[in-house]
Amino acid sequence: MVQVSQLAVPQAAPLIPRLDRIAYGGDYNPEQWPEEVWAEDVALMREAGVNLVSVGIFSWAMLEPRPGVFTFEWLDRLLDLLHTHGIAVDLATPTAAPPPWFLRAFPSARPMTVQGTPLGGGARQTFCPSSPEYASAAAAITTSLARRYAAHPAVVLWHAHNEYGGANGICYCPGSAAAFRTWLITKYRTLEALNAAWGTAFWSQRYSDWDEIEPPITAPTAVNPAQELDYYRFSSDAHLDNFRRERDILHTLSPGIPVTTNFMLANCKNIDYWTWAAEVDLVSNDHYLQAERPDNHIELSMCADLTRSVAGGAPWLLMEHSTGSVNWQPRNIAKKQGEMVRNSLAHLARGADGIMFFQWRASRYGAEKFHSAMLPHGGTDTQTWQDVVALGATLSTLSPLRGTPVAADVAMLWDWESWWALELPWRPSSELAFRERQEAFYEALWRRHLTVDFARASGSLAGYPMVIAPASYLLTTSDAANLREYVAGGGTLVVSYFSGIVDENDAVHPGPHPGALRDVLGLRVDEFLPLHADETVTLDSGLTGDLWAERVRLDGATVLASYLDGPAAGLPAITTHEYGAGRAIYVSTRLNGASLDAFVGALGLPARDLPAGLEVVRRGEYVVALNHTAAALTLPGSGVEVRSGDACVDGVVVPAGEVRVLHAHP
């Protein structure tokens, strides 16, 4: 039998150059505890195999208790202690939570809601992302921190800020208004260009002076959608400017140490992570289960695939997830036995080379004290602690997977601009929702054991046999050209309803819908037919749709299924169009459950003969199999099970709820 160690596995560059293992650890907030606890912490970290901790994320007030007065000594002692015990540090700039002195000194730096309410302190993220005072204060603490710790041997990674775009994602204060105008001048150069792009001939909105322009605050009616869309772009960019400022300081003062910031992929609508991913030295992500949701491990997989995709396929770091429940959902359901390990290894299977948690030790104080931790309130005499120690050991056996690439079967288009635009007010149906369609298609593919890469409509698609566009409402003319070229070159494009309708200004493409896609789809849509709340439509292929139908007229396409009833009875429901060397499939209603599964099943994707509930992902020569069921399942294949080192020729039995990793015979 071939041993794992005998194989020459091609390895990518390590995720964190100075860390030669799978990263393992969590957020560590020693400032909440007396220093005598620190020694216990470090000893327990060693016991659990922790090799990396994120430090200082919310320490601004502890590091700079008054403006310009720094108290780094405690952090000096902490980093020395960690380094002495071989624990590396992901050192954070503490800029996500300005101290109370900052808010008192600069009341205008507070974020403001869309109704004009300035928000208060005692929380976190109480700052306007466009505030010059905030920029200045954040630069100062970042500079001081970088100067002091650039050369500290414990520091292997910089963690800029925390979860940009979360609680203060979009600010509507006067300072943001001024910054928005500056951003618009840079983008449009002339008012004529802005007036044209925003269609200000509508509703008497023509601007004659830049200073007339405001954020889209609450107004008597819906606000200009192009203005709303640019405000999303501006807001994502405002946060990005803050990140860039810190990153550039860190790069200058601490060369060679990578800089990241923790994304919230798939769950943060406010940040265009495609743009952001190009700016970080490595992609890291926070993921929390939607605890009350059945099969929430599929949503986890989607987020992990999206994280890998924005990372361009490179390894990434799971910066935060939880050992058990969180505390901010309506019902914070605890994890079941084995679930934490499965969650961790699912991220690993989909490209993560590090598994970190919020948080190392549960707080006694503050808003997050009921959030789970590696070391819970109950201490080491708990199941959680045992699982944490076991996971550390497991990760050390999985080191060979580091750097290996994940193999995908199909691409799905995901675009924040479509998300923003689709969910603006006054669409044909208020139930149109970006994530709902993404998740529905993703889940159908997941259940067929297919691995997904996410892609942009403007990106390189040539490598994918199929590209699925679930909710691609906004497609630019050049996006459309790229998709056309993809199909012409032999690809299969699958498009869901209400896609390709508008351009980058939320302006309807000229002519019949869907303007960006009607040639490649070989059809036109004469009328949108939103359905009633409980209405369903039946197709002659037996499928059932809801929410939406359309009056489709063929213009080259052929019918795969027609409506039997509802407002489009007798008209095409699903079509296919041969275009160049490829084809384009269109589905004009919302399919879910068995109907979506049947639709996806008929697309000609690879059929995997694997048991239901067994999640199987290939990383390089390794196959990770996660059993989400209550019965043992068998992963077919032969090779070596990495965790045990056992050889297997007739498949690997994966016990109920467990995970096995097969190093396949080459």
Place this chain on the structure above:
Amino acid sequence: MVQVSQLAVPQAAPLIPRLDRIAYGGDYNPEQWPEEVWAEDVALMREAGVNLVSVGIFSWAMLEPRPGVFTFEWLDRLLDLLHTHGIAVDLATPTAAPPPWFLRAFPSARPMTVQGTPLGGGARQTFCPSSPEYASAAAAITTSLARRYAAHPAVVLWHAHNEYGGANGICYCPGSAAAFRTWLITKYRTLEALNAAWGTAFWSQRYSDWDEIEPPITAPTAVNPAQELDYYRFSSDAHLDNFRRERDILHTLSPGIPVTTNFMLANCKNIDYWTWAAEVDLVSNDHYLQAERPDNHIELSMCADLTRSVAGGAPWLLMEHSTGSVNWQPRNIAKKQGEMVRNSLAHLARGADGIMFFQWRASRYGAEKFHSAMLPHGGTDTQTWQDVVALGATLSTLSPLRGTPVAADVAMLWDWESWWALELPWRPSSELAFRERQEAFYEALWRRHLTVDFARASGSLAGYPMVIAPASYLLTTSDAANLREYVAGGGTLVVSYFSGIVDENDAVHPGPHPGALRDVLGLRVDEFLPLHADETVTLDSGLTGDLWAERVRLDGATVLASYLDGPAAGLPAITTHEYGAGRAIYVSTRLNGASLDAFVGALGLPARDLPAGLEVVRRGEYVVALNHTAAALTLPGSGVEVRSGDACVDGVVVPAGEVRVLHAHP
């Protein structure tokens, strides 16, 4: 057979003196398109039979791009073009959407919500109706427009503003507060009178200075209801002042051209249209289906009847409706084949002499781009366009109906003051709702093929055999006297529960309820008995009620039905009282569906032997029959079917979903 043209039909004065046909057209926003499109527009208007378009409604920023700088040239060219092609113009003052420069120059002119949030731009109606700066700017653009186009031969109608009282219906800003105080001084003259009317002895609210008075902004508890009620009156009047200002300018500068403004009858709670109707030269109305609602054509009929009623029975103009879906409802259900034509002719049947749409050509930009149009995104190769052309042809055959009066069977009381007062906070049940009762009674009458005139309690009722008062919570002493006189004179008055309770100050009439009506009804109500959420009560006549019951004691009335169960078990539920030469019927619970139908059926109204789902309305010698069912139905009678010119002796077959117009034998 008698030909239509041979009949001497008495015609009222034409709706628009300079337009000798049924008006047909829509809102036209050429400023959204390059001028080369205008020529196509005009050609297509001709093809469709369009003879009137509303121009300039949202053009302020295009006409006055900077304060005092006007760019009328494009509008000159447009009006000339339209006139050249024989298309008349309903020219709008663009004052519903002040330009961005206005908002920047006068930030205090923004409307403010009841919570004190000033509203933003990028929308429409961003102005305080009491703003002096707005008044001044609106007068200036109106004056300039009137001066320039008073004599333009294309202009046959002025369209002041757009939908007064819609999105900025009630403003709570400091400027509105000041205007409210002025309004109150005019109304009450002395603080003593105001203190008495508002009952300020309650809760220590006695005013000692006019400047102490505020709008009813959000307060710790419910606010003085008399203050709330006066604020509704003030707000309707504030908008009316704006209308009067524009109308007076237009009358002065453009004599002979009628001035209208588009009402939103039955759907705008903020505007007292009885008062407003006396101020316009002709009544015009906007109506949009409540798309998700079953049988929404009945609501359409109610709105059309209410429009005719506030117009005093004179012909009116349907200024806006839609060819298909709108874009601002939760689910914008499209119209079914034939529905747009039925909607149009239902308005015509109930007194409209013009059928107009929002909008001529669908926008590519802005908040309304998914609103349907006469010329949709798909262009002329669409079913919508075919229907628009066909409707134009149909309307030309129906010209003889112009000016003919609609014959009504019964009157219903409708009063904005009761609407306002009934739905203030802290009523016996928060489910009491004005429109709900109006619609319930209207629908029961509609299903019995009866046509309704709406009336005020203070109005002339003598011509009606029956007057129904569905939700007449507020009745003044003189209203009550008028109703008493009506019954004494032989009329039948039907009163629903919780009517006649308060006077014009929302003060309870002295003595037992219902103070304004207990003599004419011959009873007193000792206690209101709101029902539980799902509770129903059964009457000994077999009817079922919900929501409400009362402890009724007879004082002259006799019992028609009693409660079998519930909190009023054994007590009278429905009574009748002979009073003078007439009688007054009282129903003390909420009847719906079959129960309300049975109640209405027993009132002695005319019985029409017509098939269910066939809407039949008589205008002069014409009978319009609209088939809302999926099977052909027959309208009894003989005469000439106007659209086809066919004579018929044994009734007219109305195919499923279609409309026929019978010119009855004299």
Place this chain on the structure above:
Amino acid sequence: MVQVSQLAVPQAAPLIPRLDRIAYGGDYNPEQWPEEVWAEDVALMREAGVNLVSVGIFSWAMLEPRPGVFTFEWLDRLLDLLHTHGIAVDLATPTAAPPPWFLRAFPSARPMTVQGTPLGGGARQTFCPSSPEYASAAAAITTSLARRYAAHPAVVLWHAHNEYGGANGICYCPGSAAAFRTWLITKYRTLEALNAAWGTAFWSQRYSDWDEIEPPITAPTAVNPAQELDYYRFSSDAHLDNFRRERDILHTLSPGIPVTTNFMLANCKNIDYWTWAAEVDLVSNDHYLQAERPDNHIELSMCADLTRSVAGGAPWLLMEHSTGSVNWQPRNIAKKQGEMVRNSLAHLARGADGIMFFQWRASRYGAEKFHSAMLPHGGTDTQTWQDVVALGATLSTLSPLRGTPVAADVAMLWDWESWWALELPWRPSSELAFRERQEAFYEALWRRHLTVDFARASGSLAGYPMVIAPASYLLTTSDAANLREYVAGGGTLVVSYFSGIVDENDAVHPGPHPGALRDVLGLRVDEFLPLHADETVTLDSGLTGDLWAERVRLDGATVLASYLDGPAAGLPAITTHEYGAGRAIYVSTRLNGASLDAFVGALGLPARDLPAGLEVVRRGEYVVALNHTAAALTLPGSGVEVRSGDACVDGVVVPAGEVRVLHAHP
């Protein structure tokens, strides 16, 4: 047979020294009526047996129409009139509703919402409780009133303000912020102490200057819970300062006349009535049924028991309840025949020595005109009036019950601090609710005919055989010591889930949960297991729980029942622990209905052989029996039925819906 009058009943000091009867009457607002109505009022009061009326509660603007200008003459005449007719007066300071001139003069004295919205007038309670201008104006009117009426013979009681902490319970204005800082300085003395108590090391919240501290206004995320908790304390104290100011003026100027203020016990979360009760000369309470709720008489009993408990077992005054419906609930269900009398006597049975109503005469004006009254709109020819007269007569027969103590069977812990803390954001389940658990346990005890005293965890518990802690999330270390001592001394402590978790700063007690109770309970909770929305769990004892389960590990306790299913399957659900001479029982899931009844039934409490629906309460030698069913029931026992004077040897028959009072044989 023994006559009631022959018995020497030990009487407590009278509730109101100058009133030698059970108080009977209501709020009287003569300023709303012309003076000719006053004479009728007084005559009718005599007819009804009214002996006490609350006067002047909302008369500020009538008494001081301009600042410093007083118009007491009308009140002079009124008090003289009342006194002449032998009706005593509970004279109110009118400070709950500052006049309009006050709001105009001091706009900064308005209360502000958590979003920063200043609230308006036209209502009541429009004042910031921390406003110095309000304090000054309130002191001035109180002083003037006290000077003028201190010696008036009609005045037997002072009614300070009205319902402190109601509509303006918590204010977030800048003035409140300043007062909060002052309060914090008094409490903590040093910023170090505050930083430690609030755990400001979390999320960079460390304060370096008192002026940095703000109220917990709306923030980007949840605010520091210790800050929130102190803001609740501060707000309750801010109102208390207002009360103390008025009380001290009254005590000084009007010695010998007791001062009260009407509490809203069980229904006002904002006021810590344990603290307040020590400040009033007698406890009075307002209670309104939750009209739509079934069995709302049980909630009434709970509120009455809580009122008696905060009064330390002394007699108390029911200051307000209603003869029929109120007007501020969604559906203001009327009372059924007999219900008003049962409500009144239920309060009496549980310790009230006075029964008062809001209001004497129904208003014609204002926000409360649809609230029921002793004299309704319909006047004296109504059932309501007959019932009011009959109740007056009944109360006069029940005079012997005055001052007798109520006998309780069990104590329940009730603590406003736990209420505040438990319902802060970001708890393990957002469904955790203080009152829900209190009511559930109370109802189970009520249905077993057991009478409850409420107690504080820090209070004297020794007299109770059992103490139940339904939702005691916050317990201080000394609370815990007190409970430990109680059990060690032989008591039985019953604890429901998620109790004893945090200390007075909402900081988790060190070590495993529940930190304050794990020794006395003999267990630890390793993990909270909130359940899904519709999830239930089954215990092996047959009970069913929902909402919550826990991972309980025994540490001395023994298992009474285990989970059969759900996330804690196989683990302990209900435990008991022998501790010292007593025992501590723990229930780790939410039991309701039959399950909670079975649980409570097994606790070993006294079993009362009484029919279901017969509420039986013992006051001294009297037993009050209230029949809440539709059939006659028999109260066992012998003695004299007080209302009739009839002797009975074999029990008293209580007719359906009626009340009987048995004076038991000694």
